[in-house]
Amino acid sequence: MKKLLVLPGDGIGPEIVAEAMKVIDHLRTAAGLELEIEEGLVGGAAYEAAGTPLPDATLDRAKAADAILLGAVGGPRWEPLEIALRPEKGLLGLRAGLGLFANLRPAILYPQLAEASSLRPEVVAGLDIMIVRELTGGIYFGQPRGVRELENGEREGFNTLVYSESEIRRIARVAFDIAAKRAGRVCSVDKANVLECTELWREVVTAEAAGRPDIELSHMYVDNAAMQLVRAPKQFDVIVTTNMFGDILSDEAAMLTGSIGMLPSASLNEQGQGMYEPIHGSAPDIAGQNIANPLATILSVAMMLRFSLDRGDLADAIETAVGRVLDQGLRTADIIQDGKQQVGTAEMGDAVVAEL
Amino acid sequence: MKKLLVLPGDGIGPEIVAEAMKVIDHLRTAAGLELEIEEGLVGGAAYEAAGTPLPDATLDRAKAADAILLGAVGGPRWEPLEIALRPEKGLLGLRAGLGLFANLRPAILYPQLAEASSLRPEVVAGLDIMIVRELTGGIYFGQPRGVRELENGEREGFNTLVYSESEIRRIARVAFDIAAKRAGRVCSVDKANVLECTELWREVVTAEAAGRPDIELSHMYVDNAAMQLVRAPKQFDVIVTTNMFGDILSDEAAMLTGSIGMLPSASLNEQGQGMYEPIHGSAPDIAGQNIANPLATILSVAMMLRFSLDRGDLADAIETAVGRVLDQGLRTADIIQDGKQQVGTAEMGDAVVAEL
Numbered sequence: 001m002k003k004l005l006v007l008p009g010d011g012i013g014p015e016i017v018a019e020a021m022k023v024i025d026h027l028r029t030a031a032g033l034e035l036e037i038e039e040g041l042v043g044g045a046a047y048e049a050a051g052t053p054l055p056d057a058t059l060d061r062a063k064a065a066d067a068i069l070l071g072a073v074g075g076p077r078w079e080p081l082e083i084a085l086r087p088e089k090g091l092l093g094l095r096a097g098l099g100l101f102a103n104l105r106p107a108i109l110y111p112q113l114a115e116a117s118s119l120r121p122e123v124v125a126g127l128d129i130m131i132v133r134e135l136t137g138g139i140y141f142g143q144p145r146g147v148r149e150l151e152n153g154e155r156e157g158f159n160t161l162v163y164s165e166s167e168i169r170r171i172a173r174v175a176f177d178i179a180a181k182r183a184g185r186v187c188s189v190d191k192a193n194v195l196e197c198t199e200l201w202r203e204v205v206t207a208e209a210a211g212r213p214d215i216e217l218s219h220m221y222v223d224n225a226a227m228q229l230v231r232a233p234k235q236f237d238v239i240v241t242t243n244m245f246g247d248i249l250s251d252e253a254a255m256l257t258g259s260i261g262m263l264p265s266a267s268l269n270e271q272g273q274g275m276y277e278p279i280h281g282s283a284p285d286i287a288g289q290n291i292a293n294p295l296a297t298i299l300s301v302a303m304m305l306r307f308s309l310d311r312g313d314l315a316d317a318i319e320t321a322v323g324r325v326l327d328q329g330l331r332t333a334d335i336i337q338d339g340k341q342q343v344g345t346a347e348m349g350d351a352v353v354a355e356l
Numbered sequence: 357m358k359k360l361l362v363l364p365g366d367g368i369g370p371e372i373v374a375e376a377m378k379v380i381d382h383l384r385t386a387a388g389l390e391l392e393i394e395e396g397l398v399g400g401a402a403y404e405a406a407g408t409p410l411p412d413a414t415l416d417r418a419k420a421a422d423a424i425l426l427g428a429v430g431g432p433r434w435e436p437l438e439i440a441l442r443p444e445k446g447l448l449g450l451r452a453g454l455g456l457f458a459n460l461r462p463a464i465l466y467p468q469l470a471e472a473s474s475l476r477p478e479v480v481a482g483l484d485i486m487i488v489r490e491l492t493g494g495i496y497f498g499q500p501r502g503v504r505e506l507e508n509g510e511r512e513g514f515n516t517l518v519y520s521e522s523e524i525r526r527i528a529r530v531a532f533d534i535a536a537k538r539a540g541r542v543c544s545v546d547k548a549n550v551l552e553c554t555e556l557w558r559e560v561v562t563a564e565a566a567g568r569p570d571i572e573l574s575h576m577y578v579d580n581a582a583m584q585l586v587r588a589p590k591q592f593d594v595i596v597t598t599n600m601f602g603d604i605l606s607d608e609a610a611m612l613t614g615s616i617g618m619l620p621s622a623s624l625n626e627q628g629q630g631m632y633e634p635i636h637g638s639a640p641d642i643a644g645q646n647i648a649n650p651l652a653t654i655l656s657v658a659m660m661l662r663f664s665l666d667r668g669d670l671a672d673a674i675e676t677a678v679g680r681v682l683d684q685g686l687r688t689a690d691i692i693q694d695g696k697q698q699v700g701t702a703e704m705g706d707a708v709v710a711e712l
């Protein structure tokens with residue numbers, strides 16, 4: 001039986017994960033989904049309980065699981081802590097500890113929510129981009145790093161951007177494989193005109209594409225990509241890029257849709273294990289008020305069923321159910337519009353289950 | 357007498373600089389602007405003539421000048437060259453050689469061009485952001501850098517992100533001084549939750565703000581900033597950030613206006629010397645066809661008059677003239693709309709001179 005580890009985390013994490021669990025429980029009883037489920041602590045919640053954002057017990061359970069469902073981590077309460085103890089380190093530790101190098105971040109505009117975008121409707125209608133972000137390398141994890149004292153007595157902060165050929169090659173392959181099931185176009189984003197590290201990135205991605213006649217590869221500098229996402233985002237099919245550039249561009253792309261409360265993500269390793277989470281944050285300001293949007297987490301469950309649990313059929317069912325709920329006019333506060341019906345976190349979860 | 361060095365560069369550089377020179381020549385004859393003018397080679401043009409994108413003669417003249425007017429550098433023709441010989445290195449060499457650490461990039465929406473934006477009019481109407489980008493440090497110039505071979509035989513590319521306290525302090529001061537003449541709000545953008553270097557950045561910027569009761573300082577992670585620029589850009593007054601994040605965010609912000617053919621920039625050093633250039637690139641595909649928009653370069657002349665030549669009066673005059681030309685309905689191809697009159701590069705330059 002497949003194993004699922006549930007990590008609710010901080011802020012709105014627990015309440016959105018609770019709605020996703022309603023969906024999973026329904027699929028277990030009604031659709032024969034077999035799952036062994038455990039729960040664990042990560043982020044600020046783990047720090048409060050165990051003094052560390054990633055207790056060994058959590059990492060061990062994560063390694064033993066086929067899939068991990070994560071809510072969100074972080075909040076102002078833990079910002080005064082040193083970097084090593086912050087909630088974010090729990091997330092980064094899971095990514096590194098499990099080798100979750102491939103982060104898939106779809107930016108999809110739901111037609112029912114076209115009005116939510118700050119972009120003109122014609123610019124974003126039908127938007128469907130997949131951002132493939134390298135997640136266990138680059139400047140996020142590069143050594144050496146820290147703060148040192150210079151001879152003149154002042155301090156200097158430093159980090160290292162580093163990628164090996166094999167790290168670049170394996171993320172390029174993931175992007176190509178995903179693109180092969182889509183429009184077949186991959187845009188690799190780098191800063192090869194300035195950074196030697198990404199010059200190597202471009203070289204390796206290009207070489208890897210040579211064996212892939214099914215893929216149309218292009219390259220773009222990151223500054224231009226940030227512009228093109230605003231100007232004409234529909235030009236993109238799959239974008240593949242480094243950890244840091246992917247962090248920035250995937251959030252920019254997500255916001256084009258105007259409804260980041262709707263967007264899921266998957267982080268996969270070479271063994272097919274995956275961690276699934278909404279791309280939005282822990283939103284501590286609205287935590288515990290039953291107003292957060294659980295759909296990104298529910299759609300993360302769909303990605304989990306597709307990529308780690310071999311139940312693409314159930315993934316489709318969830319996505320269809322979410323579409324129907326939107327068609328009914330139900331909206332959480334973040335995506336409310338005139339003439340639609342505002343519902344709370346729990347009601348939205350119930351509505352999806354009812355449609356399933 | 358003040359000295360100006362003119363560096364037309366590549367692609368559309370020469371033709372847009374020619375229009376800016378019309379404006380300067382007019383101010384010399386009609387408004388008593390006293391200037392000694394020299395011309396030099398940089399970028400691909402310099403590589404073709406002298407085998408290097410930044411000949412010593414150009415750097416020497418730049419050091420001796422009060423202001424530099426640059427067109428643009430780069431083009432596909434020079435992309436196969438190694439990084440050290442590419443046109444971009446000419447630009448980076450000027451920035452480093454002159455210590456032009458403060459890059460000011462306004463993102464302003466001209467009311468006459470509101471339709472050009474891909475964002476909804478209400479989201480961007482009245483947009484006026486100043487991005488202050490650190491320009492001579494960070495990962496652009498950090499050592500060590502390069503490509504090395506690992507023990508297992510594969511290659512690894514690496515770059516170093518590095519900032520000292522004094523580098524951070526001086527760019528923060530520039531941002532604070534600029535904000536003091538605007539709405540007084542500075543948002544410092546970093547990735548302090550992941551990168552130690554930018555944790556120091558946040559600490560130093562915060563400390564520096566302690567002595568500035570006139571400034572309202574906030575901090576934002578770069579991924580969130582990339583989102584907020586799309587969601588609600590008018591929340592920003594001045595943004596201050598690192599070289600790399602500034603490269604990305606300033607291009608994103610510029611594109612919000614939909615008319616990057618309109619946006620100038622200034623790069624200043626501690627002595628008040630400045631390099632002025634349009635933020636758009638060399639656009640080799642439209643070079644030599646009299647269709648490029650010269651207004652960003654002409655507006656760069658306005659910034660030059662204000663920041664390096666002590667003629668704020670003439671800067672105002674140029675900006676007013678550009679506004680009037682837009683009011684007349686004249687547009688280059690990049691900003692053409694129904695009912696407006698399309699003109700070429702030279703005609704646009706002439707129209708600004710006629711309004712002066």
Ligand SMILES: CC(C)[C@H](C(=O)O)[C@@H](O)C(=O)O
Pocket residue numbers: 074088091092247549550579
């Ligand atoms: C919380 C933070 C460490 C994380 C990141 O930067 O990767 C987040 O922004 C994300 O994109 O998942």
Ligand SMILES: CC(C)[C@H](C(=O)O)[C@@H](O)C(=O)O
Pocket residue numbers: 193194223430444447448603
């Ligand atoms: C041409 C390139 C080196 C340059 C940069 O990255 O700084 C450009 O993008 C810019 O922003 O001026």
